Amino acid sequence: MANITRPTFPDPPLEVGIAQYPTPLVPDYFTRQGHIILVEKVSIEKGNYNPQPLDGSVIYNKRDANDWPSNLYLVFQQTEPTGKFVYNYWANDRTLASQDPWNYGIDYNLDDPDYPVYTRAYIVPRSQYAPVALGVADPVFGGTTKITKQSMAELGDDNPLRSRYVLVQRIYEKLPSGTIQGQAVNQYGSINTTIKQIVLPSATASSAQTQGQIGGINQFLISDSINPVSAAKSEKQKVVMSQPPDVITYEITHDLAVVKTTTSMILRENLSPPAVPSGAILDVADADIGYPWIRRSTKSLAVDGGGNPILPPSRTEFKTINYEFPGIIYTWQARQGVVQDDVITNPSVNLSFFNNRYPISLTVSARHVITYHVGPQDLSDLPFFSVVTQPWAMKFFNIPSRMIHPPAPVTLRGQSIVNNGTDILISGGQGSTPSNYTVGQQILIGGDCELWQGNIYMKQLIYVTEPTPSQ
Numbered sequence: 001m002a003n004i005t006r007p008t009f010p011d012p013p014l015e016v017g018i019a020q021y022p023t024p025l026v027p028d029y030f031t032r033q034g035h036i037i038l039v040e041k042v043s044i045e046k047g048n049y050n051p052q053p054l055d056g057s058v059i060y061n062k063r064d065a066n067d068w069p070s071n072l073y074l075v076f077q078q079t080e081p082t083g084k085f086v087y088n089y090w091a092n093d094r095t096l097a098s099q100d101p102w103n104y105g106i107d108y109n110l111d112d113p114d115y116p117v118y119t120r121a122y123i124v125p126r127s128q129y130a131p132v133a134l135g136v137a138d139p140v141f142g143g144t145t146k147i148t149k150q151s152m153a154e155l156g157d158d159n160p161l162r163s164r165y166v167l168v169q170r171i172y173e174k175l176p177s178g179t180i181q182g183q184a185v186n187q188y189g190s191i192n193t194t195i196k197q198i199v200l201p202s203a204t205a206s207s208a209q210t211q212g213q214i215g216g217i218n219q220f221l222i223s224d225s226i227n228p229v230s231a232a233k234s235e236k237q238k239v240v241m242s243q244p245p246d247v248i249t250y251e252i253t254h255d256l257a258v259v260k261t262t263t264s265m266i267l268r269e270n271l272s273p274p275a276v277p278s279g280a281i282l283d284v285a286d287a288d289i290g291y292p293w294i295r296r297s298t299k300s301l302a303v304d305g306g307g308n309p310i311l312p313p314s315r316t317e318f319k320t321i322n323y324e325f326p327g328i329i330y331t332w333q334a335r336q337g338v339v340q341d342d343v344i345t346n347p348s349v350n351l352s353f354f355n356n357r358y359p360i361s362l363t364v365s366a367r368h369v370i371t372y373h374v375g376p377q378d379l380s381d382l383p384f385f386s387v388v389t390q391p392w393a394m395k396f397f398n399i400p401s402r403m404i405h406p407p408a409p410v411t412l413r414g415q416s417i418v419n420n421g422t423d424i425l426i427s428g429g430q431g432s433t434p435s436n437y438t439v440g441q442q443i444l445i446g447g448d449c450e451l452w453q454g455n456i457y458m459k460q461l462i463y464v465t466e467p468t469p470s471q
Contacts, residue, residue, distance in 0.1 A: 017064060017090060024102045032069045035098070037160070038090040045084055051077060052088075054163035056125075060090045068092070076160035089160040093125050096168075100139045109177035109198050118145065122168040123155070129166055134232050138172035145174045148232035175200050175233060188244035188265060193219060195238045201228065203236055218243055220267060220292060244293075255372075255452070257312035262298045274298075279374070280309035282454035299453070311372040311456065321366045323445065325466045326387040326437055327359040329405040334397065349397040349409075359402045360466075366445075367463045377449045377459045385443035388433040407431045440468040 017038035027034030038060065052058045052074050060072035069092045076089035099122050109115040118138055129152050138145040149171040155162040177198035186192045205224040219240035227235045244265040251259050259282065271294050274284035283299040301309040334349040393399040393408065407430055446462040 017060070017062065017068070019068065023094070023099065025098055027069050029067070033098075034069060035094050036068060036072075036092060038068060038072055040088040040090065042086050042088060043084065044079070044086055056127075056164050073164055075164045076162075078160075091161055091164070093128075094123055096122055096124060097139070099123075104140070109173060109175075110180050110196070112178040112180075115174045115177040115198075116141075116145070117174075118172045120170045120172070122170070123161060123165045124168055125164055126166045129168060132170070141172070143174070145172045146232070147171065148173045148175070149230065173198070173233065176203065176236075186241065188241075189247070190242045190244040192222065193240050193242075195240070197236045198229075199226070199234050199236045201231065201234050203234060205236075206238065222292070253312070255312040255458075256315075257372075258302055258310070260300050260302065262300070264296045264298070266294045266296055268292050268294055277454035279307075279455065282456065301456070309374065309456070311374075312452075314369070314371045317368040317370065318365045319368060320363060321464070322361060322363050323366070323464050324359050324361045324402065325439075327357055327400060327403040328437060329356050329399070329403060332356070332405070332409055334409040349399075351399070358400060362466065364464050364467065367442075367465075369461045369463065371459050372452060373449075373457050373459060375455060376451075376457050379447050379449060379459075382447065382461070383444055384447070385445055386433075387437075390430065390432060393432070404432045404434065404437045406435070439466050441465065 017040045020037045020039065021035065022037055023035040025034045027036060040062070054075055054077070056073045056075075058074035059070075060068070060074070065072070072090040072092050074088060075091050077086055078089075079086045100120070103120050103122060105119045107117040107119065109117055118141065131150055131152075132147060134147065136147045137143065138147075147170055149169075151169045153167045153169070155165060155167055175198060179195050179197045181193055181195045184192050184194070203226055205226055206221055219242060222239040222241045224238040225236070227237065229235050247263040249261045249263070251261070253259055269292070271286070274286075274296070275281075277283055280301045280303050281298065282301065283297075285297050287295045287297070289295050301311070303309055329351060332349055332351050387402045387404055389399060389401050389403045389405065393403070393405055394401065397408075399405060442463050442465045444461060445464055447460055449457050449459045452458040
């Protein structure tokens, strides 16, 4: 609204109004359509001054009333500092439509000139104010430019129109607006693109994960939020992310194996069960790190030129154990005993020779030979050391178990022994298994084959050596 100034009147006053034209709509003398403020200077000394109500009940009816638009309402009275005169301010009502053509300022949503925001400020009678419904189009520009905000406020204390009129503000915006976007590198090494837009309250968030391409790169939805701003509009913010690159790290295990870990990001909708680890693949693990990503870590061994996994190196470890080494009978003498009915009974044996010995328990250092293999290894055919003393030797000659001995020095005619359900006739009987043993030789006493990782197995063979007298 144009500034209202107090006009200068001739002295003595003419007691006719002097018009001000606060808007571009200036009335002519034919239609008298337009907006004016009429300022009248009245002498108090002449008795013409009488304070009047400013509620619109007093209408201008002076001799020049037909020269101005009607009705003109008394809206303000102010005495001059000298006390001789009073200024009467008269104004006619303005309609919204009469102010629409010129009454607007322009801003732009997200500073995009293709999406204007029109702000209109009207001065209308207080009694005629009413809000308009949401969704009403701009009265001039129309289209998708809809009202998003409106308010009614009193005019300032220094405005002479304050008693009858109010300031009505309406803002119209073209919605939805254009979009703006920015980018940032995220913790996965890929690019997050944030897209903002002003939308209608009815807008909905996206649910599809794949959002097409931005700059030729596939983008995947991370989040899409609709944040209410008012009853007429909302702010939409969408974050999309490019496919994260695989991350490769290495570690050396306690077995001195070089293990590669490949970390991949997979969309939930594309996730499928991994194959059972085999070959160079040791382990596959998935972790949910938040919508829409699953982090898959794949551990594997390096491969050689033929595509075979490079296994951990073989190694030897030593552990102290207590082991019972076998007894040894090099020579022995026996008496057949009593012969009765062609059966020899009560045989006896003499084992007290200098170089014979009974089993001996020693604390020794066991050698563990560890090797790695693809798939399980069968150990059943390995030559594990085990002493089998003949049952007849233990029965008839009281030889302890785990004694290595030669064949019987006598023929036990008519005697037999049951071994594993079989009746064996003793006739000079075979020797123990094994039939010989040398102090100082290396013997295989145990082993196992356990799963290491994936389809790789660790085989461990245990060897011991009985110390020789020189040791």
